[in-house]
Amino acid sequence: MIYLDYNANAPVFKEVIEIISTQMKDYGNPSAIHTKGKKLDTVVDKCRQNFLDHFNAPNCKIIFTSSGTESNNVLLKKVKDIDYFFTLPSEHASVLESRNDFRFIPVDNNGIIELSHLERQLKKINKKKFLISVMLVNNENGIIQPIDKIVSIVKKYGGLIHCDGAQAIGKIDIDFNNLGIDALTLSGHKFGGPIGVAALIFNNNISIDSFLQGGEQELGIRSGTINTPLISGFNHALDLTKKKSYDKIMKTIFGWQNELENRIIKAYSKAIIFGKGQSRVGNVTQFCIPGIQSESIIFPMDVEGIYISSGSSCSSKIKTESHVVKSMNYSEQIYNNTIRVSWGWKSKKNELSIFMNKLKEIIDIYKAKAA
Secondary structure, eight states: OEEOBTTTOOOOOHHHHHHHHHHHHSOOOTTOSSHHHHHHHHHHHHHHHHHHHHTTOTTOEEEEESOHHHHHHHHHHHBOSOSEEEEOTTSOHHHHTTOSOEEEOOBOTTSOBOHHHHHHHHHHTTTOOEEEEEESBOTTTOBBOOHHHHHHHHHHTTOEEEEEOTTTTTTSOOOHHHHTOSEEEEESTTTTSOTTOEEEEEOTTOOBOOSBOSSOTGGGTBOSOOOHHHHHHHHHHHHHTTSHHHHHHHHHHHTHHHHHHHHHHHHOTTOEETTTTSSBOTTEEEEEOTTSOTHHHHHHHHHTTEEOBSSOSOSTTOOOOOHHHHHTTOOHHHHTSOEEEEOOTTOOHHHHHHHHHHHHHHHHHHHHHHO
């Protein structure tokens, strides 16, 4: 098996599995008032503080949720005292579908926000209260948005900014305070943590109404029994990203991106690499081979035990266009046939070579038929 779909879900670190298993044996409810409950509550509180310290978010609040999708929905549906909401058309579906009153700021053909358009839009709303939601790292093409420039404009007009950092953990440094943002979504399963746990960090500029009722957990925003094992696992995965050994692995695997993309272009000179030459994380390549449908690449790969995707894996099993590539003003033939290859901490360089050999084989068959 060659797994090249890390941006959908990364393998869980072995040490994290052990932490979760140990914590599951120490069962109990952290909301209980007895000694065992208080012990588990202390475990969770230590995790909260570790997150705030790691992301340099002093004097901020944090709630744990079940997914990045939930964190985004909690904030964007329940934040109080906001007149206008802005976002980009290239954002994750959990942002785009959380509201029907977004005002959209376009991106260019590399997926980068049009800053001049943002400023023009903010001038028009006449100092009304607003919030913009922008990804730190795009889940399909790995583009890193210029958050510093966005924050500068947003704060100039007195607004708030939320960043979806689900694809950023373990790939770029995230400093909440220095970025100047007001809220941050985090997810466990994109870098080596477990599925089923995420977080939302927010400062005192943000006030959030109750999202789930019936217990008053998580600051009264998200009621329900706190999942101590998964939170502990998420927390330990975060700690593992601080190790020099992890940093060394990531530097190595980021170095594979350019070589892979050059081989794709060599195999098919008209191939499109989305975001190439822009600021991106180095563990993902999104591309299109014009004339070849994405299924004609994905299915033969699957037969060979090579697992890749056609874009975001957060739309169930429904075949959908890449709204990200569509927002970059590419044609329907292009945005309906994108491929995403993503790798991570457990990947081997020869796996990309095997993938590339199979891709070249598919391309050569297409060329022969087209001749």
